[in-house]
Amino acid sequence: MRQFFAILLLISFSVQIRGYHIYFHYQQANIKKAVERAIRQRLKEGNTEEFVFSLSGGHEMPEWKDDNEFSFRGEMYDVIEKRIEDGKIYVRCVSDKRETALVDNYRKMTKDDFAGSSKKRTSLIIKLISTFYTQISIADKNLLSLEASIKMLFTNPFSFVQ
Template identity: 30%
Template sequence: MKNAIAFFLLFIFTLNLGGTYVIFKIQQHQIRREIKQEIKKGISQKDLTSITVSTENENELIWKDHEEFSYKGMMYDVVYVEILNKTTKIYHCISDTQENNLIAQYQKDLQKKQKNKNNRTNSVKTVKFLQKINPLPQKDELAFSKKIQVSNFDYQNNYSPLSLEISSPPPKQVL
């Protein structure tokens, strides 16, 4: 029973630390699988976006893998490539708006978390909540106040250092 509780708490803490990234990756994988299935079924030519790439604008494509890239902030999945000549290609792609929206939402959530982390609003809320439960002592109730405390015992005058002198003779043996 204790092991089950320990594993459950470990799972909750791990999910809190990196769960959003894991969920993001699972959703991204699901979207990519759906797009691949849609491509395999066949897509009409009017649903495709054609992007002409030459050697001058080739560096504007940011490839995620060999079938997916980002161009001007949009994600695209390549359906087929048409090669015009040695320097020019036409990528016939499907616009991946679902994945684009997912990435935008994930980045928005990360920025929100970073803002909350910087502002420390959660810790302020926690302190306010704890003050409602157990209010902090007032100034005159504090243990350390501005009053000077006088000790009852003066250690400096009563200190006697250790000495090796024999202060009394050894006891006599009685027979």
């Protein structure tokens, strides 16, 4: 029974820590597919933007995510065409507002979720785990029934927080 609760606890921590990342990448893949369709449509309509960046530096440069995607001034863009001429890179692209919103939301969630020092978070997790095992061992020593142990654990779930 202890192993079951330990595994359940580890799974819940994993989901809390990694759930945002998994969901973010899933949504990002869906948005990329939708953007590819939108790019084809925009090419037909002519709704594209063109940027010119100097290869010598000195000016603000985009942050490349991969060969076909970059971020510039907080906005995500999908590349349609790029070419290099006379020491400059010419990029024809479309703005990806949905992915920009997704990335902004992801940054906000991870900032809010992981705010504070890592020592404080680690201390809180250790308190949670030690309280959980202390209550289980007390229940075993007193030979309490499983029902009483569960009731004791979940009566005041935040007793470990000071």
